[in-house]
Amino acid sequence: MKRSSSEAELRSFWPLLVRTRSVIAFLLISLFAFSGRGHGATDPQAQALAQVQEEARQGNYRLISPETIKAQFLKNPTSLFLVDTRQEWEYQREYIEDAVNLPVIPTWWTQYSPWVRSEMKKLLGPDKEHHVVFY
Known part of the structure; x- marks a missing residue:
C-alpha cells in the first residue's frame, strides 16, 4: 500500500514536532527554575x-x-x-x-x-x- 506524500511528510515531521515541543518545554522549565521564582527564591x-x-x-x-x-x-x-x-x-x-x-x-x-x-x-x-x- 502506497502512502500519499502528505502522509509521509506528516510522519517525518511528527518526531521533529515532538522534539521541538520537548525542547521548548525544557527551556520554559529552566527559565522558571532560574528566574528567582522557584523554590527557595527570595521575594x-x-x-x-x-x-x-x-x-x-x-x-x-x-x-x-x-x-x-x-x-x-x-x-x-x-x-x-x-x-x-x-x-x-x-x-x-x-x-x-x-x-x-x-x-x-x-x-x-x-x-x-x-x-x-x-x-x-x-x-x-x-x-x-x-x-x-x-x-
Whole structure:
C-alpha cells in the first residue's frame, strides 16, 4: 500500500514536532527554575524592604509604618513633609495636598545622581527634626 506524500511528510515531521515541543518545554522549565521564582527564591519586595531598612540604619533614619503616617497626617497634616516621587505628569494628574514633587526614576543611579541630591537638599532644608514621607 502506497502512502500519499502528505502522509509521509506528516510522519517525518511528527518526531521533529515532538522534539521541538520537548525542547521548548525544557527551556520554559529552566527559565522558571532560574528566574528567582522557584523554590527557595527570595521575594523581590522582601529584598527591597531589607535594603531600605539597612540604608535607613546606616543613615541614622527612623522608618515609620503607613498606619503611623496616616494617624499623624489625620491628627496634624502640617506635621509631615510629603514628597511625591512619581513622574511630573503623574503628580499633575493627582496628588496629596501640600505634597511637593521630586520625580525620581527608581534606578541604581538615582542614589548617586547629583541632581537628585541637590534637589533633595533644597526641598528638605536644614531642619533634621521634621518627618519626611516619600511616596
